Amino acid sequence: MKHLTYCAVAPVLLAVAGPAAAHEDHCDAVIASVAEAGFADSVTVTCTDSHAVLTSDTFPDHELMTGIVGTNEQIPVPAEYSAPIILTSEFTGTPLTRDAALGVAVNGVPIYDYTGGGEVTEADLAHHQAHHDTVQTGQLDVCGGHAGRGDDYHYHTAPTCMIDAMDNTGEDDAIIGWAFDGYPIYGDNNPDGSAIAQGVLDVCNGQADADFGYRYHTSPEAPYIVQCLMGAVADFDQLPRVRPMTATTGDGAEPGRPPQGGVGNLVMTQNSDGSNSMDYSYQGQDYYIRYAPADTENCYDYTTSTVTNGGEIMQGEFCR
Known part of the structure; x- marks a missing residue:
């Protein structure tokens, strides 16, 4: 180096x-x-x-x-x-x-x-x-x-x-x-x-x-x-790096890409049960990523509708 x-x-x-x-x-x-x-x-x-x-x-x-x-x-x-x-x-x-x-x-x-x-x-x-x-x-x-x-x-x-x-x-x-x-x-x-x-x-x-x-x-x-x-x-x-999330079940959504021009009204909601939701809008449409702890340790159940995946509703389990 x-x-x-x-x-x-x-x-x-x-x-x-x-x-x-x-x-x-x-x-x-x-x-x-x-x-x-x-x-x-x-x-x-x-x-x-x-x-x-x-x-x-x-x-x-x-x-x-x-x-x-x-x-x-x-x-x-x-x-x-x-x-x-x-x-x-x-x-x-x-x-x-x-x-x-x-x-x-x-x-x-x-x-x-x-x-x-x-x-x-x-x-x-x-x-x-x-x-x-x-x-x-x-x-x-x-x-x-x-x-x-x-x-x-x-x-x-x-x-x-x-x-x-x-x-x-x-x-x-x-x-x-x-x-x-x-x-x-x-x-x-x-x-x-x-x-x-x-x-x-x-x-x-x-x-x-x-x-x-x-x-x-x-x-x-x-x-x-x-x-x-x-x-x-x-x-x-x-030096340490955080282990990324990988799909274990479900649709295997494509990794996110920054939408051209950016999104609006992005807000994350944190709930007392450990579940979270990130909601935002893009070109007049609403999108979201929702996830909650799964039964398996270090795993989360996802339901998403993202710009990257054309708004298609996708579900799956992701784990570290």
């Missing part, structure tokens, strides 16, 4: 008692970030010799999918996900890109770069990919996320609904997530509350940090959130 090297402010590394102490402190920081945000009941943090692993079902307790125009006709389905956060970070200044998650929010939802399908390559980092920008193309809901090809919910920009729901919302020193290279992710401001001056953030949307050596931020303008990793990540190509 070829890498590009960018100039960046060298991270400030604090003196610590030793590797073991730094490891323990980093583990404690990850655990505290989840607990202080109020997500300890839905996100489990387990520290190993090398990583803090955040495990969740990636299905956040906030509004989902509402407001999407450029829909891919995918829906969010709970998926067990374990995100490994390195406990001994090593800043390299050599950006790493990936067509999947680059980190995880403190509510357990994966964080991607701003593009819809991992179109940002190392050669593209210095140039905004406007035609792949999930914000500009209307692919994201009012909370900054959507369901991807694996029917997995994830964020591509600042997770605004999650931030609003955090117990420590409004606190600029609140960590909102962690990148896989072990560095924390903060909101639009510096942890001390000061504004981030234009041009300070590097190509990965990060800067030096006095406590962790380096940190990432969200931003109002592209790239909106982490778009690459500046730290070393062993086995980078082996």
Whole structure:
């Protein structure tokens, strides 16, 4: 794999008692970030010799999918996900890109770069990919996320609904997530509350940090959130991916494609029995995807009428 090297402010590394102490402190920081945000009941943090692993079902307790125009006709389905956060970070200044998650929010939802399908390559980092920008193309809901090809919910920009729901919302020193290279992710401001001056953030949307050596931020303008990793990540190509849904019975509907011109009135309804419905309109016609837990674990019964399948009503069971 070829890498590009960018100039960046060298991270400030604090003196610590030793590797073991730094490891323990980093583990404690990850655990505290989840607990202080109020997500300890839905996100489990387990520290190993090398990583803090955040495990969740990636299905956040906030509004989902509402407001999407450029829909891919995918829906969010709970998926067990374990995100490994390195406990001994090593800043390299050599950006790493990936067509999947680059980190995880403190509510357990994966964080991607701003593009819809991992179109940002190392050669593209210095140039905004406007035609792949999930914000500009209307692919994201009012909370900054959507369901991807694996029917997995994830964020591509600042997770605004999650931030609003955090117990420590409004606190600029609140960590909102962690990148896989072990560095924390903060909101639009510096942890001390000061504004981030234009041009300070590097190509990965990060800067030096006095406590962790380096940190990432969200931003109002592209790239909106982490778009690459500046730290070393062993086995980078082996980082986790959510297993996609596959048809086990029924019609085997075609994968969704973004309808030309976008859809309207897209709303997802979540019911107390675990069933969900995503309804929307296109060129004067109504369409929907309805699904509910099946008798088999990790399986869901679907009834759909989508633009992709010409409005035909299709039924089947899909499983992870």
